[in-house]
Amino acid sequence: xxxVSQNPRHKITKRGQNVTFRCDxxxxxxxxxxxxxxxxxxxxxxxxxxxxxxxxxxxxxxDRFSAERPKGSFSTLEIQRTEQGDSAMYxxxxxxxxxxxxxxxxxxxxxxxxxxx
Amino acid sequence: SQQGEEDPQALSIQEGENATMNCSYxxxxxxxxxxxxxxxxxxxxxILIRSNEREKHSGRLRVTLDTSKKSSSLLxxxxxxxxxxxxFCATDEGNSGYSTLTFGKGTMLLVSP
Numbered sequence: 001x002x003x004v005s006q007n008p009r010h011k012i013t014k015r016g017q018n019v020t021f022r023c024d025x026x027x028x029x030x031x032x033x034x035x036x037x038x039x040x041x042x043x044x045x046x047x048x049x050x051x052x053x054x055x056x057x058x059x060x061x062x063d064r065f066s067a068e069r070p071k072g073s074f075s076t077l078e079i080q081r082t083e084q085g086d087s088a089m090y091x092x093x094x095x096x097x098x099x100x101x102x103x104x105x106x107x108x109x110x111x112x113x114x115x116x117x
Numbered sequence: 118s119q120q121g122e123e124d125p126q127a128l129s130i131q132e133g134e135n136a137t138m139n140c141s142y143x144x145x146x147x148x149x150x151x152x153x154x155x156x157x158x159x160x161x162x163x164i165l166i167r168s169n170e171r172e173k174h175s176g177r178l179r180v181t182l183d184t185s186k187k188s189s190s191l192l193x194x195x196x197x198x199x200x201x202x203x204x205f206c207a208t209d210e211g212n213s214g215y216s217t218l219t220f221g222k223g224t225m226l227l228v229s230p
Contacts, residue, residue, distance in 0.1 A: 042223055043220045044220070
């Protein structure tokens with residue numbers, strides 16, 4: 001399967017614990033995005049990487065959220081000291097470029113659903 | 118914040134009927150995209166229409182864009198039960214060179230056999 005892969009698919013944790021999600025994008029895509037989706041809402045942009053550089057992180061919800069893409073391939077999203085309000089689906093997407101230009105469409109993974117008790 | 122707003126929030130039709138969903142947005146855009154999401158799954162890209170285009174077709178899908186009214190519509194013709202899903206419009210303002218898409222809340226489509 002050459003699609004975007006996310007792990008784990010479902011995480012249940014207790015309030016105050018740290019959680020980490022992993023995303024493996026489509027191999028030839030150098031752009032990687034994280035979104036959050038709560039029940040009944042559309043996805044909300046969190047952060048963006050081009051290769052290993054995090055070019056946009058101002059939309060991360062708080063300083064408890066951080067993301068990395070150390071080698072420009074897979075990415076991780078960490079949430080420290082989780083709160084019940086963090087319960088949501090965390091979606092990763094990647095996109096190709098054509099001649100360096102943004103082609104527009106995003107390819108999403110199946111998401112990682114977080115439940116904070 | 119969410120820019121796109123889909124209408125209706127929910128739509129229930131019979132197989133074979135056409136389904137029309139509308140999207141309104143607030144700011145200037147570079148392109149507008151439609152995505153589909155089956156329950157509990159990721160989003161699948163359906164179609165992208167650029168700001169200088171007015172209509173686009175892909176299979177049973179037809180998308181229109183009216184930039185003067187800041188609105189778009191998605192028409193699914195001859196619907197099938199397998200089309201049951203949530204449909205989201207997403208706008209790309211194109212300011213940054215990458216796709217910081219802003220999604221609406223979606224339209225939930227139910228197609229009954």
